[in-house]
Amino acid sequence: MLLLTSLKSLAKPATWGVVVRTLKVAVVGAGGGIGQPLSLLLRRCPGIDELALHDLSEMKGIATDLSHISQTGKVIGFTGEKELESAVSGADVVVVAAGMPRLPGMQRDHLMAANGNVAVKVATAISNASPRAHLAFITNPVNMIVPAAAEVLMAHGTFDSRRLFGITTLDVVRSKKFIGDSMNISPDDVNIPVIGGHAGITILPLISQCQPIYRCDLQEIQNLTHRIQEAGTEVVNAKAGKGSATLSMAYAGATFVNSLLRGIAGQDGLIECAFVASKLTDAPFFASPLELGKDGIKRYIPLPQMSDYEKEALEKLLPILRQNADEGINFAKMILSGQSHSPIPAALP
Ligand SMILES: NC(=O)c1ccc[n+]([C@@H]2O[C@H](COP(=O)([O-])OP(=O)(O)OC[C@H]3O[C@@H](n4cnc5c(N)ncnc54)[C@H](O)[C@@H]3O)[C@@H](O)[C@H]2O)c1
Numbered sequence: 001m002l003l004l005t006s007l008k009s010l011a012k013p014a015t016w017g018v019v020v021r022t023l024k025v026a027v028v029g030a031g032g033g034i035g036q037p038l039s040l041l042l043r044r045c046p047g048i049d050e051l052a053l054h055d056l057s058e059m060k061g062i063a064t065d066l067s068h069i070s071q072t073g074k075v076i077g078f079t080g081e082k083e084l085e086s087a088v089s090g091a092d093v094v095v096v097a098a099g100m101p102r103l104p105g106m107q108r109d110h111l112m113a114a115n116g117n118v119a120v121k122v123a124t125a126i127s128n129a130s131p132r133a134h135l136a137f138i139t140n141p142v143n144m145i146v147p148a149a150a151e152v153l154m155a156h157g158t159f160d161s162r163r164l165f166g167i168t169t170l171d172v173v174r175s176k177k178f179i180g181d182s183m184n185i186s187p188d189d190v191n192i193p194v195i196g197g198h199a200g201i202t203i204l205p206l207i208s209q210c211q212p213i214y215r216c217d218l219q220e221i222q223n224l225t226h227r228i229q230e231a232g233t234e235v236v237n238a239k240a241g242k243g244s245a246t247l248s249m250a251y252a253g254a255t256f257v258n259s260l261l262r263g264i265a266g267q268d269g270l271i272e273c274a275f276v277a278s279k280l281t282d283a284p285f286f287a288s289p290l291e292l293g294k295d296g297i298k299r300y301i302p303l304p305q306m307s308d309y310e311k312e313a314l315e316k317l318l319p320i321l322r323q324n325a326d327e328g329i330n331f332a333k334m335i336l337s338g339q340s341h342s343p344i345p346a347a348l349p
């Protein structure tokens with residue numbers, strides 16, 4: 001019953017009510033395909049007193065543009081590695097959309113060599129300038145980036161498992177949309193937990209837990225699960241070499257950050273799925289529904305009773321998540337020990 005009540009508020013779309021505390025949010029990678037629309041949506045988020053926009057590319061123009069929107073709070077641009085610590089300094093939330101997107105034919109794992117350094121640099125900057133910030137990564141591969149960041153935070157003595165997230169909200173957003181359309185109801189009225197990770201078969205929508213109940217046969221469940229797992233690839237292929245999901249990700253990212261901010265501001269009953277350090281399974285990092293509060297994760301919602309199909313799928317994905325975590329941690333250890341990591345081959349896939 002408690003789980004059902006919790007799931008009802010799962011990944012509801014961002015509703016912009018009153019948040020009392022003033023907060024600083026930093027977006028790293030704010031000049032990119034996700035970063036720009038995400039920053040725009042965050043301008044509608046009440047309670048943000050300061051929006052710090054950081055990118056390797058010049059941010060002055062984008063920051064000035066967004067600062068003219070008739071909302072309270074200031075928008076400040078920060079450019080280049082040297083300004084990263086100033087950008088995140090004193091931030092309540094740092095959301096990271098920096099790094100390369102996939103090209104057709106690539107798996108998300110292929111991005112680690114190119115994007116792993118983003119995890120290391122941001123986690124180092126947070127440790128130095130804003131150790132109490134809530135840190136949320138959009139950057140792929142999420143399944144490796146989050147463990148890598150955790151390792152760096154641990155090395156600096158600043159790791160707090162309640163405050164580190166991989167954003168998997170897009171998997172929930174997609175599940176709500178595909179199921180809503182299939183049931184001929186509003187996607188907003190669909191509530192479904194998506195657990196596991198954020199790549200291929202590690203994405204596991206628990207269709208058996210969908211509210212309202214989704215009645216269909218096993219074949220349909222398999223097809224729908226596969227569509228949700230491969231939705232990112234559907235966008236990558238449709239964009240044909242021009243990147244991956246940006247606008248739907250900005251929507252999902254703003255939804256997650258809005259819930260995080262509401263939790264920090266003291267609102268109760270906020271449930272979002274995210275990829276976090278977890279003891280729910282034997283994978284050290286795992287996505288599941290979480291109750292958010294003043295210090296980030298307030299409560300891990302226990303996994304529900306699953307269908308046989310979902311139990312089998314969970315058993316298959318856990319070894320992948322364990323391996324991904326090891327790879328992320330080893331990447332961070334290598335960088336921390338001063339060894340260089342071989343760069344991504346230019347011609348991937
Ligand atoms: N979690 C998810 O569900 C999800 C969904 C979509 C995309 N993504 C991932 O998000 C990332 C960004 O995608 P995009 O389409 O916005 O890419 P993009 O290339 O359009 O933008 C990336 C931005 O990051 C900046 N950047 C790169 N390295 C940086 C650094 N060290 N510091 C600051 N800024 C840096 C770039 O200058 C660029 O502006 C990719 O890794 C993509 O795979 C994740």
Ligand SMILES: O=C(O)C[C@H](O)C(=O)O
Pocket residue numbers: 101102108140170198231232233235236244245
């Ligand atoms: O598919 C990608 O590479 C981007 C993102 O992870 C997504 O799910 O859309």
